[in-house]
Amino acid sequence: GEDVEQSLFLSVREGDSSVINCTYTDSSSTYLYWYKQEPGAGLQLLTYIFSNMDMKQDQRLTVLLNKKDKHLSLRIADTQTGDSAIYFCAEIPPGGYSTLTFGKGTMLLVSP
Amino acid sequence: NAGVTQTPKFRILKIGQSMTLQCTQDMNHNYMYWYRQDPGMGLKLIYYSVGAGITDKGEVPNGYNVSRSTTEDFPLRLELAAPSQTSVYFCASGPSGNTIYFGEGSWLTVV
Numbered sequence: 001g002e003d004v005e006q007s008l009f010l011s012v013r014e015g016d017s018s019v020i021n022c023t024y025t026d027s028s029s030t031y032l033y034w035y036k037q038e039p040g041a042g043l044q045l046l047t048y049i050f051s052n053m054d055m056k057q058d059q060r061l062t063v064l065l066n067k068k069d070k071h072l073s074l075r076i077a078d079t080q081t082g083d084s085a086i087y088f089c090a091e092i093p094p095g096g097y098s099t100l101t102f103g104k105g106t107m108l109l110v111s112p
Numbered sequence: 113n114a115g116v117t118q119t120p121k122f123r124i125l126k127i128g129q130s131m132t133l134q135c136t137q138d139m140n141h142n143y144m145y146w147y148r149q150d151p152g153m154g155l156k157l158i159y160y161s162v163g164a165g166i167t168d169k170g171e172v173p174n175g176y177n178v179s180r181s182t183t184e185d186f187p188l189r190l191e192l193a194a195p196s197q198t199s200v201y202f203c204a205s206g207p208s209g210n211t212i213y214f215g216e217g218s219w220l221t222v223v
Contacts, residue, residue: 042217
């Protein structure tokens with residue numbers, strides 16, 4: 001089946017901006033999500049965007065949505081070492097009972 | 113706030129044994145889910161439920177069973193455990209649609 005695609009790894013320096021990209025599968029998806037997973041922990045909902053929005057900002061996080069290209073990005077401003085984690089992009093395709101389809105995750109490593 | 117609570121957090125099973133992963137939520141959410149996460153992979157949906165008494169298969173249901181007798185609880189049953197079921201299991205819940213909250217995970221090893 002089709003997959004939600006993400007780059008596997010991103011390395012940045014503390015204080016820089018990080019941009020994590022995702023390509024999702026269904027242009028009719030209603031909600032798109034970013035989850036954060038720290039080592040040995042569960043998934044923390046970071047933010048989500050409704051499909052009729054182009055952008056959503058929440059403190060250091062900015063989500064950009066390009067529906068035409070089915071492209072979603074997460075920008076983290078002033079990245080900190082505590083931001084080091086795996087970030088998952090996920091979508092809810094239409095017709096499903098809010099069942100999330102996940103990408104394989106992008107490991108973000110922030111060095112001092 | 114307890115949120116989504118899973119037990120046990122860690123378990124080692126022998127091949128052929130059975131066990132139940134417990135999941136409970138105190139947010140009165142209708143929708144509940146079980147996912148598994150294999151190393152280097154995203155999460156795959158095992159089963160989900162849209163309300164008490166209703167369950168449905170996800171992407172990878174083989175080898176598992178679920179029940180939803182109450183709104184709060186959504187246990188996942190493994191019958192005849194196999195090494196391929198070694199994984200991290202996540203339970204999740206949501207009111208419907210846009211916000212889905214995950215438990216902290218259950219690490220299962222089948223040897």
